[in-house]
Every structure is written in structure tokens, then in C-alpha cells.
Amino acid sequence: xxxxxxxxxxxxxxxxxxxxxxxxxxxxxxxxxxxxxxxxxxxxxxxxxxxxxxxxxxxxxxxxxxxxxxxxxxxxxxxxxxxxxxxxxxxxxxxxxxxxxxxxxxxxxxxx
Amino acid sequence: xxxxxxxxxxxxxxxxxxxxxxxxxxxxxxxxxxxxxxxxxxxxxxxxxxxxxxxxxxxxxxxxxxxxxxxxxxxxxxxxxxxxxxxxxxxxxxxxxxxxxxxxxxxxxxx
Numbered sequence: 072x073x074x075x076x077x078x079x080x081x082x083x084x085x086x087x088x089x090x091x092x093x094x095x096x097x098x099x100x101x102x103x104x105x106x107x108x109x110x111x112x113x114x115x116x117x118x119x120x121x122x123x124x125x126x127x128x129x130x131x132x133x134x135x136x137x138x139x140x141x142x143x144x145x146x147x148x149x150x151x152x153x154x155x156x157x158x159x160x161x162x163x164x165x166x167x168x169x170x171x172x173x174x175x176x177x178x179x180x181x182x183x
Numbered sequence: 184x185x186x187x188x189x190x191x192x193x194x195x196x197x198x199x200x201x202x203x204x205x206x207x208x209x210x211x212x213x214x215x216x217x218x219x220x221x222x223x224x225x226x227x228x229x230x231x232x233x234x235x236x237x238x239x240x241x242x243x244x245x246x247x248x249x250x251x252x253x254x255x256x257x258x259x260x261x262x263x264x265x266x267x268x269x270x271x272x273x274x275x276x277x278x279x280x281x282x283x284x285x286x287x288x289x290x291x292x293x294x
Contacts, residue, residue: 112271112290116285170240
């Protein structure tokens with residue numbers, strides 16, 4: 072898996088948009104980018120996955136520039152319940168066997 | 184639909200005692216399976232992963248071992264627990280590419 076780098080922590084307030092950026096300079100041509108959310112005492116939960124440009128679902132948006140060396144998870148209008156650790160992973164989409172290795176993630180803290 | 188079961192949810196074990204944590208997956212065949220450990224306030228540490236029955240890859244030298252006796256069963260074991268084995272243990276299976284599904288986790292406290 073390509074190595075990823077994320078900020079250790081971020082702070083925000085309710086109602087704001089939060090953007091968390093992940094660097095993956097060694098991303099391979101057939102690699103996809105996946106983001107997870109983890110609450111205390113729970114396993115990580117899949118949020119969104121993409122290959123290039125922009126992907127949006129009911130929870131978040133994922134922006135991937137043309138060179139794909141980074142990606143940005145965008146959480147619109149965060150609430151207190153979005154306080155969690157967010158992980159970025161990079162790996163191939165087909166056949167699995169990625170040996171999923173999570174980094175330290177980004178601790179997002181949302182306050183009133 | 185696919186589900187993953189992991190038990191027990193919490194466990195308190197004395198130092199030197201054995202350990203067996205079990206994880207089973209339903210609704211899929213030949214999944215890639217993973218064991219992770221998470222210390223308090225830390226990230227996920229990959230311990231073992233398996234791409235098939237009897238095929239185990241160890242990522243970190245330790246006194247833990249893993250086995251996969253059946254296609255959808257993954258077991259984490261130890262013959263003698265250490266204090267440093269305390270942590271939150273998570274089992275996961277890998278769906279398409281990097282989409283992983285996690286069990287509920289086991290909070291292990293070694294005393």
C-alpha cells in the first residue's frame with residue numbers, strides 16, 4: 072500500500088465545513104483512495120472511496136486532484152457527533168489482498 | 184448480506200493466562216481477514232492477515248498467534264499473556280479493494 076500522511080488532529084465548530092487532507096505521493100495507477108471514520112471503542116467504518124476528481128455521498132465528499140498525490144475528505148456542516156478519528160487508505164480495488172495498514176489517522180474534535 | 188462476529192466484547196485475564204479470540208464472517212466466501220490491536224489513544228496496529236485457510240501472515244513479532252481453521256473463521260491466540268497485550272482487538276474482513284468491515288471489537292485487559 073502507498074504510504075499516507077495526515078494531520079494528527081483538527082478542531083472545528085458545529086455547522087462548519089471540515090476538510091481533511093491526506094498525502095499519498097507514491098499512489099499507484101490502479102490504487103483507490105478510501106476514508107474511514109472511527110469512534111471510541113468501535114471499529115473503523117467506511118465513509119467514502121474514490122479514484123479521481125470528485126465523489127459525493129450522503130455523508131461526505133472526496134476531492135482528488137489530477138495527479139492523485141493527495142486527497143481531501145470534506146465533511147459539510149459538522150456536528151458534535153462527527154468527533155472521531157478519520158483514516159485515509161490507498162490500495163487496489165480489485166482482488167483485495169491489500170494488507171490494509173491504517174496510519175495514525177486525524178483526530179477531529181467538533182465543539183459547540 | 185455480509186456480517187462479521189467477534190467475541191467476547193470485554194475480557195479481563197491474568198498475566199500468564201492463555202487467550203483465544205474468535206472472529207467469524209457470514210455471507211461471503213474466501214474473504215481476506217485481519218486482526219488489529221489498538222492501544223488507548225493510538226492508531227490501529229496490523230497484527231495478522233490471512234488470504235485463505237491456513238495462510239497467515241504476521242506483521243509484528245509478539246507472543247500472539249493466529250489461525251484460520253475454516254474459510255470464514257479467524258482466531259487470535261496466546262499461550263501466555265503479557266501486560267503489554269492489553270488493548271482493543273479488532274477483526275476485519277476485506278471487501279472490494281480497501282473497503283474493510285470490522286467486528287465489534289474485544290477490549291482485553293491483562294492484570
